[in-house]
Amino acid sequence: MAKKSLNKNLHKASKAKEDEFYTQLPDIERELKYYKKHFKGKVVYCNCDDPRISNFFHYFSYNFEKLGLKKLITTCYKNQSMDLFSKHDTEQAIYLEYNGDKNNNRIPDPDEIGIVPLKGNGDFRSKESIELLKQANIVVTNPPFSLFREYVNQLVEYDKKFLVIGNINAISYKECFELIKSDKMWLGYNTVRHFGRPDGSMYETARSFWYTNLDIAKRHEDIILYKSYNETPDAYPTYENFDAINVDRTYDIPMDYNGFMGVPITFLDKYNPAQFEIIGLGISNSGLEIGVQPYKPEHKKYRKEIQKRGAVDGDLYMMKDGEVSVPYARVIIKNKRI
Structure with a gap:
């Protein structure tokens, strides 16, 4: 003792x-x-x-x-x-x-x-x-x-x-x-x-x-957007288990996309509540579910690899050419101006 x-x-x-x-x-x-x-x-x-x-x-x-x-x-x-x-x-x-x-x-x-x-x-x-x-x-x-x-x-x-x-x-x-x-x-x-x-x-x-x-x-200043989703949709992969596109950098947020977007948490350093709506946090282990669905049966073979990278069942993840990609925590947002 x-x-x-x-x-x-x-x-x-x-x-x-x-x-x-x-x-x-x-x-x-x-x-x-x-x-x-x-x-x-x-x-x-x-x-x-x-x-x-x-x-x-x-x-x-x-x-x-x-x-x-x-x-x-x-x-x-x-x-x-x-x-x-x-x-x-x-x-x-x-x-x-x-x-x-x-x-x-x-x-x-x-x-x-x-x-x-x-x-x-x-x-x-x-x-x-x-x-x-x-x-x-x-x-x-x-x-x-x-x-x-x-x-x-x-x-x-x-x-x-x-x-x-x-x-x-x-x-x-x-x-x-x-x-x-x-x-x-x-x-x-x-x-x-x-x-x-x-x-x-x-x-x-x-x-x-x-x-x-x-x-x-600062919190009333707009983020200046200049990228176009309609012109470069391939630059914005979608998640396998949630209907949203992934955006790796705040300044890559497309100006013409009206759906859900997953952006880095550092987005909040530039966030203007009049410009964007925060939907939720894109990781389930935070206790903030946003409707992210568990892995589908056809994804089970990738589960071990995903877990090795620190993800848990329900985290946002993407797949490309059979490779699993689990981004860091993402804030799910929607553009209020579209």
Whole structure:
């Protein structure tokens, strides 16, 4: 039992370390410049940031007057294991509160920042953190990737505006995709690849997106289409088990096709809900069925090969000259303008 407990604790420690990514200030500045109009008179809460070293706190405190903020609150999770918590300057979990410049030097001086101890560990799910969340109008942070679903669900439950970073896989999470499909969440302007680590090193991840429900000009811009299905139908193979054509790149979407199309999930980075309708996600293991049918009897001989490539019964797949092709996850869309 002791060995199993140790392994479990080590797994938790490893998972926590994988979530300890610090967003760089230039990445924050590059994205936040598009949202300035949203912050006037608002309380901003950064609830997954070490308040002593958070670049989110740095950005909002130094731009407090420029943005017209009402209040800034920053807190984070204090893990009981010392080697898992940022700079380890204190054993106490705290939150910082800043209400703006008092001496007119336009700098957040230490004596202007309220330091408040927390009774618990600062987990965003704790009662203390939820009480702070209730005060906030907008939440801006880089939450733990491993808890992204739970984190976004909490923001939706408490009806909060938000701008948060999540990895590319979050698009295919059932809860997140449903929010995108129902036009309750969308992607921001930029992607993030490089994060800081507690030891001062840099870490490169797969592409991460900004996810938000703050209205931005980008989501109202049309994707310019220039390809024609009628002229090159052979360029758009159909799926064996779903009535839709496959489109490998967003900019290859045909301008004259009025049926269902399977496009890469990165399409959502350019998605305009006035131009396209999202039908569903073209993989069954996401839990979002769109009517994809299981393999037909005549396809059974290809099943082993398909499964080797990571597909499951019900995934979208194509066949050409007897060869099986299983594309990556596809968003099924339809052009509203045709």
